[in-house]
């Protein structure tokens with residue numbers, strides 16, 4: 113089965129995803145021609161250039177607007193641009209601001225885009241209907257996240273950076289490339305979001321930015337030690353729209369590898385990698401590492417902190433088992449499951465956050481069913497249905513986090529929410 117895997121160990125922004133997809137697309141000329149024709153009326157010119165980071169060669173996508181690169185905002189990983197607006201907060205909810213408007217400031221001219229105006233721009237583009245539908249769905253995700261963050265409605269929100277023309281080009285570019293590549297299955301790694309703060313039109317925001325955090329609901333992500341915004345709202349929305357599962361890379365026979373570069377340089381190569389290949393339809397087998405230690409001198413609070421730290425660092429699972437240790441001491445086994453490649457990282461975390469002086473490793477062979485998601489509409493919102501198949505079985509199950517969110521919001525039982533699906 114033709115499978116696409118996004119490796120987001122350095123997060124993702126729209127331009128990085130577009131570049132990573134461009135590298136694995138075998139219709140590069142057609143892509144550039146279609147995009148440049150569709151966006152010519154906006155003075156946008158898209159080109160692909162070789163970029164090297166840490167000695168690795170990849171592609172950086174240049175989005176030039178009237179001859180200037182990515183005018184209003186930069187899709188790099190530490191956004192240092194500020195807009196010195198006099199308004200304290202920049203989600204505009206006034207009636208008179210329902211259409212686009214501009215601020216002419218001494219330093220720059222800055223446009224705000226309503227959700228409806230972005231949808232109208234997408235509809236007007238000369239792109240295949242499926243591409244426009246995907247781009248609109250991605251902007252709906254961003255719009256819903258924005259309206260949740262600012263406690264307003266889709267009709268009233270105004271986008272700042274995410275509504276600019278270069279962001280629109282990134283979203284449409286990714287949608288067109290996905291259309292040309294046509295993978296049957298799409299997976300991604302858990303997402304590295306970065307840490308610290310980011311400056312943007314709203315002011316200084318914590319990382320992940322609030323809109324990004326909304327978009328991450330139900331998706332495994334981690335912060336890590338790199339300071340800066342690694343995952344942007346646009347990157348998160350594109351991945352949320354296309355990706356069926358955020359997990360370890362399945363066992364696949366590779367055909368193409370892509371490397372999409374960000375603009376900023378870090379000690380670690382700042383890129384999204386794409387892997388396109390064949391995954392056996394029956395499920396897939398791989399190996400995982402189990403790391404354990406016995407503990408008899410940590411408090412419940414400290415053990416819980418250690419477990420949470422391991423999960424935040426990207427562990428596949430963390431659990432404790434009560435045991436009876438020597439000298440009559442009650443204790444626990446703390447176990448973390450992770451990818452083999454993460455052995456050193458998790459070993460360091462075990463020694464840093466527990467009192468243990470030794471840890472044990474076990475490598476397990478694992479088989480997994482192939483999972484896909486479908487979304488069902490209910491009167492109280494969407495519920496994702498996880499479908500798992502392979503090894504002569506087919507299961508389906510509503511996502512518990514979706515059921516829980518609706519049950520809490522409506523003040524009803526989980527059974528009531530499950531009944532909505534009948």
Ligand SMILES: O=C([S-])c1cc(C(=O)S)c[n+]([C@@H]2O[C@H](COP(=O)(O)O)[C@@H](O)[C@H]2O)c1
Nearest residue numbers: 191271272273274312321322323344345346
């Ligand atoms: O444009 C808007 S409305 C916007 C909202 C938010 C919130 O978290 S709320 C954050 N940002 C920041 O702007 C850039 C956008 O980068 P893209 O690559 O997604 O276009 C980023 O730094 C966001 O954190 C914008």
Ligand code: NI
Nearest residue numbers: 197202215222
């Ligand atoms: Ni503004």
